[in-house]
Amino acid sequence: MQPTTSTNAPNPQLKYTFKTLERIPVKIWQSPEAASRHVAQSIALAIRQKQQEGEHIVLGLATGSSPIRVYQELIRLHREENLSFRNVITFNLDEYYPLEPTAAQSYVRFMHEYLFDHIDIRPENIHIPDGTIPLEAVGNYCEAYEKKINLAGGIDIQLLGIGRTGHIGFNEPGSWESSLTRIVRLDNITRKDAANDFGGIENVPYRAITMGIKTILNARAVYLLAWGQHKAQVVRDAVEGEITTTLPSSFLQKHPNVRFFIDEAAAEELTKIKTPWLVGMCQWDNKLAAKAVIWLSQKVGKPILKLTNEDYTENSLSELILEYDSAYSLNIEIFNRLQHTITGWPGGKPNVDDTNRPERSLPAKKRVVIFSPHPDDDVISMGGTFLRLVEQGHEVHVAYQTSGNIAVHDHDALRFIEFMEEFGNLHHLHTETSAALFAKARADLGSTPLGNSATHESLTIKGLIRRGEARAGARFCGLSDAQIHFLDLPFYETGSVRKKPFGSVDIQLTKDFLNTIRPHQVFAAGDLADPNGTHRVCLDIITTAFHQLAAEKWMKNCWLWLYRGAWQEWPIHEIEMAIPLSPDQVAKKRRGIYMHQSQKDSPPFPGNDEREFWERAEDRNRETAHLYRQLGLAEYEAMEAFQRWQMPPTA
Numbered sequence: 001m002q003p004t005t006s007t008n009a010p011n012p013q014l015k016y017t018f019k020t021l022e023r024i025p026v027k028i029w030q031s032p033e034a035a036s037r038h039v040a041q042s043i044a045l046a047i048r049q050k051q052q053e054g055e056h057i058v059l060g061l062a063t064g065s066s067p068i069r070v071y072q073e074l075i076r077l078h079r080e081e082n083l084s085f086r087n088v089i090t091f092n093l094d095e096y097y098p099l100e101p102t103a104a105q106s107y108v109r110f111m112h113e114y115l116f117d118h119i120d121i122r123p124e125n126i127h128i129p130d131g132t133i134p135l136e137a138v139g140n141y142c143e144a145y146e147k148k149i150n151l152a153g154g155i156d157i158q159l160l161g162i163g164r165t166g167h168i169g170f171n172e173p174g175s176w177e178s179s180l181t182r183i184v185r186l187d188n189i190t191r192k193d194a195a196n197d198f199g200g201i202e203n204v205p206y207r208a209i210t211m212g213i214k215t216i217l218n219a220r221a222v223y224l225l226a227w228g229q230h231k232a233q234v235v236r237d238a239v240e241g242e243i244t245t246t247l248p249s250s251f252l253q254k255h256p257n258v259r260f261f262i263d264e265a266a267a268e269e270l271t272k273i274k275t276p277w278l279v280g281m282c283q284w285d286n287k288l289a290a291k292a293v294i295w296l297s298q299k300v301g302k303p304i305l306k307l308t309n310e311d312y313t314e315n316s317l318s319e320l321i322l323e324y325d326s327a328y329s330l331n332i333e334i335f336n337r338l339q340h341t342i343t344g345w346p347g348g349k350p351n352v353d354d355t356n357r358p359e360r361s362l363p364a365k366k367r368v369v370i371f372s373p374h375p376d377d378d379v380i381s382m383g384g385t386f387l388r389l390v391e392q393g394h395e396v397h398v399a400y401q402t403s404g405n406i407a408v409h410d411h412d413a414l415r416f417i418e419f420m421e422e423f424g425n426l427h428h429l430h431t432e433t434s435a436a437l438f439a440k441a442r443a444d445l446g447s448t449p450l451g452n453s454a455t456h457e458s459l460t461i462k463g464l465i466r467r468g469e470a471r472a473g474a475r476f477c478g479l480s481d482a483q484i485h486f487l488d489l490p491f492y493e494t495g496s497v498r499k500k501p502f503g504s505v506d507i508q509l510t511k512d513f514l515n516t517i518r519p520h521q522v523f524a525a526g527d528l529a530d531p532n533g534t535h536r537v538c539l540d541i542i543t544t545a546f547h548q549l550a551a552e553k554w555m556k557n558c559w560l561w562l563y564r565g566a567w568q569e570w571p572i573h574e575i576e577m578a579i580p581l582s583p584d585q586v587a588k589k590r591r592g593i594y595m596h597q598s599q600k601d602s603p604p605f606p607g608n609d610e611r612e613f614w615e616r617a618e619d620r621n622r623e624t625a626h627l628y629r630q631l632g633l634a635e636y637e638a639m640e641a642f643q644r645w646q647m648p649p650t651a
């Protein structure tokens with residue numbers, strides 16, 4: 001599958017290939033999977049070409065979530081298409097310091113788990129920085145690492161990710177273009193981003209060994225991968241901004257053969273995507289027109305209905321006016337479109353004309369499924385809508401997709417263990433078996449960083465804690481126990497932050513559940529900015545299940561709505577249903593979130609936002625309502641927003 005810049009031969013997996021303001025070639029793909037397959041196949045082609053010439057090839061490899069799918073495809077090519085790695089020499093970018101190679105977070109362990117243990121590479125051809133070298137010997141070790149790269153002939157293809165600070169490898173802001181392999185101090189943002197893997201920022205090393213900027217730029221080809229909205233701003237800065245030491249990835253602008261491979265989410269801040277009318281002529285459709293009008297309204301600080309022809313002309317949107325007769329007619333059309341997204345009836349309003357309403361009026365009482373990736377995403381992301389669906393008489397079911405067991409502090413688990421022990425002692429229910437189980441769980445608590453390779457016993461207790469909180473939250477919203485479901489999808493159950501790829505069992509469990517309920521309406525998390533990645537995987541499982549169930553009769557009348565979670569909200573122009581919340585409903589939603597006590601105050605995996613989950617949810621909902629009001633629509637206390645997922649036409 002080769003990308004193309006020709007508009008006459010479009011690649012269905014590739015979008016936005018026209019020239020732009022970017023100073024680095026960028027290829028935007030519909031999904032990380034499609035992009036990763038392409039990158040892996042490009043690497044495989046280079047390996048095979050070197051094999052035909054009887055030569056070795058040198059690969060610079062990266063760790064983190066971005067290259068995992070590339071490695072999965074390389075493993076598949078090895079197993080199914082006889083791709084050999086006997087002529088491959090690898091050099092990894094970096095490693096935490098100090099860190100044992102057997103540690104769960106080590107890049108040695110990562111590379112063996114995700115690639116090396118599954119292919120026929122020669123062990124002597126694998127090179128990963130050693131995090132156990134004595135500090136006084138690190139300088140000589142780094143010089144030797146550089147010499148090994150040079151003796152191997154230099155790096156042919158360098159694979160990169162990109163951090164929120166703009167770092168490549170562990171070259172943090174302040175790194176010089178001339179830097180070589182060395183020990184560095186990690187930026188605090190980088191350490192925060194690694195906190196999940198280490199069970200808290202206090203466990204993250206302060207240093208790392210990394211290839212330098214010059215080492216990376218010496219590679220003959222560089223492929224940088226970036227997925228998700230949380231990478232969008234740093235991608236834009238790297239490819240459109242000035243070259244600066246404060247953004248190390250910007251040095252890649254000097255490389256003659258570098259490409260960024262990104263998905264649509266990571267491309268959202270690129271000028272050609274965010275404001276394409278500032279780049280050149282656009283092919284206007286209703287969605288792009290709405291995006292432009294909302295942008296203009298916010299830029300000039302006027303409600304939509306007050307925008308003038310001069311406002312459009314002075315802000316590079318004169319051609320949009322030509323598509324419509326006047327600013328007046330365009331303003332009314334976009335205003336009405338936004339007005340029609342607002343409804344107090346998320347399940348559809350009975351006995352009314354639903355032509356301009358986001359949901360169908362029939363059936364008046366719907367069977368509704370709310371999928372929640374973790375045991376609290378339902379109330380955090382759409383708690384107000386959840387309450388309203390129940391109040392309006394729909395048959396609502398909530399399905400918690402994962403146990404969320406790693407996201408419970410050890411001290412919370414210990415509290416429950418002690419409760420069960422004391423209860424058993426008081427009522428003479430204590431047995432040798434239960435004592436052994438509690439002892440094993442106790443021994444595990446505090447023995448490993450949070451979220452890393454815990455025992456079955458402690459994970460079970462933590463899972464039960466979250467299950468109890470989920471029940472409490474769903475009951476608070478009005479559900480009976482028969483309407484509360486726990487799928488416990490296997491991909492999640494690794495006992496560590498790193499999860500398995502989802503598989504056929506995850507999909508089948510989801511299909512079986514959907515076939516049992518046969519819903520008219522499904523809500524699912526479409527939050528691709530989730531830094532832990534679980535939301536994306538859970539959505540992929542649901543959409544795969546929808547594809548496989550497409551022939552079912554009940555599916556013909558089933559709509560899938562996507563909400564976003566604690567991390568971000570839909571842009572206004574992408575919202576297709578907005579549910580207004582009163583002050584009382586906001587307060588009630590907050591109480592539902594409070595039911596999740598293990599995630600209150602200091603949740604184990606809070607991400608990069610220091611606010612509590614209920615605060616994030618309220619601020620996000622109030623901001624959506626505020627944006628609607630700024631555009632000239634009615635003023636509400638808060639709003640929850642949704643976008644409808646459409647089955648691709650090729651399905």
